[in-house]
Amino acid sequence: MFVAWFEANRQYVGGRDLTYAEFPTRFTYEKKDKQWQPRKLGYQIGRLHYTPIGIWELYYMRILLTVELYYMRILLTVKKGCMRYRCIKTINGHTYGTFQEARSALGLLDDDREFIDGITEIGELGSGHQLCWLFVHLLTTRTMTSLDIVWDAAWQLLSDDILFERRKRLNILDMRIGGDDLKNMCLIEIEMLPNAADMPTFTNRLIIDELNFNKVELEKTHADILLMLTDEQRCVHDKIMESVGSDDNGFFYLYGYGGTGKTFIWKRLSVAVRSKGLIVLNAASNGIAALLLPGGRTAHSTPTVPFEINEALSLTMEKDSPRADLMHAAKLIIWDEAPMMHRWCFEAVDRSLRDIMSKNDPLNALKPFGGTTIVLGGDFRQILSVVRGGMRPDIVDASVNSSKIWAYCNVLRLTVNMRLGASSVPAEQEEIANFCKWIVSIGDGNDASGDNGEMKVEIPEDSLISDTTNPLMSLIDFVYPDLNDNLGDQLFFQERGILAPTLDSVEHVNEFMMSLIPGEEKEYLTSDSIFEIGLKLKVGCPVMLMRNIDQANGLCNGTRLTVTHLGKSTIAATGQSLSRVGVIFLSPCSRMDNFMPLSLE
Numbered sequence: 001m002f003v004a005w006f007e008a009n010r011q012y013v014g015g016r017d018l019t020y021a022e023f024p025t026r027f028t029y030e031k032k033d034k035q036w037q038p039r040k041l042g043y044q045i046g047r048l049h050y051t052p053i054g055i056w057e058l059y060y061m062r063i064l065l066t067v068e069l070y071y072m073r074i075l076l077t078v079k080k081g082c083m084r085y086r087c088i089k090t091i092n093g094h095t096y097g098t099f100q101e102a103r104s105a106l107g108l109l110d111d112d113r114e115f116i117d118g119i120t121e122i123g124e125l126g127s128g129h130q131l132c133w134l135f136v137h138l139l140t141t142r143t144m145t146s147l148d149i150v151w152d153a154a155w156q157l158l159s160d161d162i163l164f165e166r167r168k169r170l171n172i173l174d175m176r177i178g179g180d181d182l183k184n185m186c187l188i189e190i191e192m193l194p195n196a197a198d199m200p201t202f203t204n205r206l207i208i209d210e211l212n213f214n215k216v217e218l219e220k221t222h223a224d225i226l227l228m229l230t231d232e233q234r235c236v237h238d239k240i241m242e243s244v245g246s247d248d249n250g251f252f253y254l255y256g257y258g259g260t261g262k263t264f265i266w267k268r269l270s271v272a273v274r275s276k277g278l279i280v281l282n283a284a285s286n287g288i289a290a291l292l293l294p295g296g297r298t299a300h301s302t303p304t305v306p307f308e309i310n311e312a313l314s315l316t317m318e319k320d321s322p323r324a325d326l327m328h329a330a331k332l333i334i335w336d337e338a339p340m341m342h343r344w345c346f347e348a349v350d351r352s353l354r355d356i357m358s359k360n361d362p363l364n365a366l367k368p369f370g371g372t373t374i375v376l377g378g379d380f381r382q383i384l385s386v387v388r389g390g391m392r393p394d395i396v397d398a399s400v401n402s403s404k405i406w407a408y409c410n411v412l413r414l415t416v417n418m419r420l421g422a423s424s425v426p427a428e429q430e431e432i433a434n435f436c437k438w439i440v441s442i443g444d445g446n447d448a449s450g451d452n453g454e455m456k457v458e459i460p461e462d463s464l465i466s467d468t469t470n471p472l473m474s475l476i477d478f479v480y481p482d483l484n485d486n487l488g489d490q491l492f493f494q495e496r497g498i499l500a501p502t503l504d505s506v507e508h509v510n511e512f513m514m515s516l517i518p519g520e521e522k523e524y525l526t527s528d529s530i531f532e533i534g535l536k537l538k539v540g541c542p543v544m545l546m547r548n549i550d551q552a553n554g555l556c557n558g559t560r561l562t563v564t565h566l567g568k569s570t571i572a573a574t575g576q577s578l579s580r581v582g583v584i585f586l587s588p589c590s591r592m593d594n595f596m597p598l599s600l601e
């Protein structure tokens, strides 16, 4: 295909202002003749296959090949009108020996210099511990090519805290530690960071983390909480706690529409179990829901449900691994927003728990979820599992209540909308009640008409924007009143968001909102996407994390952050989540795909 692209560029002037990925917009590829011909009709977009940077464990020649392919792919996102291979490596009239050199010459980020600069830059802002965290992040994302060069240049900054901590702890202010010892201590600290739980240690840190609560304080909180529960909530609470305290396992589904207090119950159950010194694992099917749970994580990270699932899947967990030991020790597993996940995920957890729990008692292999008490929750009216190309029956089939394990499920219900009690103003209460009734009736399909899965829904006048001259500004004024006065307020952005149906609208809203935020805009070019425009950010602008980076610290897909620093090679942001305000996340700029700006959900 490349040869044909070079040939077409030689032959036709009309494609020389296009990158390789843009070429299909004006040309079509004739498979038979292996030639690009000017397009007569229609419009198509092109796509460059993803090429990983390489895996260090692979032998040398293979690394070279993958690394070069990776850099060539990056150059192809910007080079236009190439007529031969060496044109791709030619920058400002000079032909470089390798694609990697050409790419560095072009000023695109992502060579190892960037990481050294980034660590040095952030060294002025963050602590040594935070730098170690950043280094581990670079390691686990396999972004660096010459690990030893980055380590040699950065280890002193990374070990900055260690000497200070030792001096403080031992009260020896002039204590000295030799270079090699300091390096080793720093490596030990790095080893203790993410995934440390999977490394052999004398104690299982995962279990220690889950037991790291003040039992006495929790006991007191639990007593207060019990007084707050409504009758039906108390009934749910007691049934589940009864199961936690007995040998008979329980598999429950807590069903209730929005606002009936499911999250409220999760929090109370967590306190109840932890106040007894027992382990509860809180998982949710997405990052946002996970943030609402105490110590919550996404299901993909807690019981390690892999992202690629299939019917026969079991969890990739050795019976004697620390994760398996944690699952074994857990007395209760809470899994929120269950309807969003494919039934195969629950079936996989069921199989794995039967396997893990049969270690002590073979009879557990016969019990659902190996005898562990598990509570799923969520509203089937909300988002269901996404089945690619699937029709209604496929989606229904993917649902947890279509699974064979559903036969063992004890369905509990919450029916009273507790959100209505949030306001003490009667007029507001009535307004909320009407809105809730309307939303529920849409979920039940009562107010809708139409065939083929398409429905017409009438939206009440007061929920619409009537300003037709500048509707976006009206929307922003409504959702983010006094935007500029609230920019420093961590919670302001946590409580609101604008939903948009397409990525185009998202971009449009973002661009407009960014223009309203004062300060200098900084643009970061992406080094691994075909988009021409990179990410534009300003200090103070809210962003949403698009990856699970450090779930234990609440840095997971969906976490909202505020940008605090825009460096040449790094971006820092603080967490907006109530319990996690103050966490600083440091990102290497070349991984722009970690972030998405502003008001998106």
Ligand SMILES: Nc1ncnc2c1ncn2[C@@H]1O[C@H](COP(=O)(O)OP(=O)(O)OP(=O)(O)O)[C@@H](O)[C@H]1O
Pocket: 228, 229, 230, 233, 256, 257, 258, 259, 260, 261, 262, 263, 264, 265, 379, 418, 419, 422
């Ligand atoms: N017993 C209670 N006493 C006081 N407030 C309560 C009680 N139960 C629930 N609430 C409050 O009602 C509101 C809705 O509860 P919650 O968010 O737990 O509902 P939910 O079922 O999880 O809703 P959704 O499905 O929309 O996430 C929250 O503000 C919560 O604090």
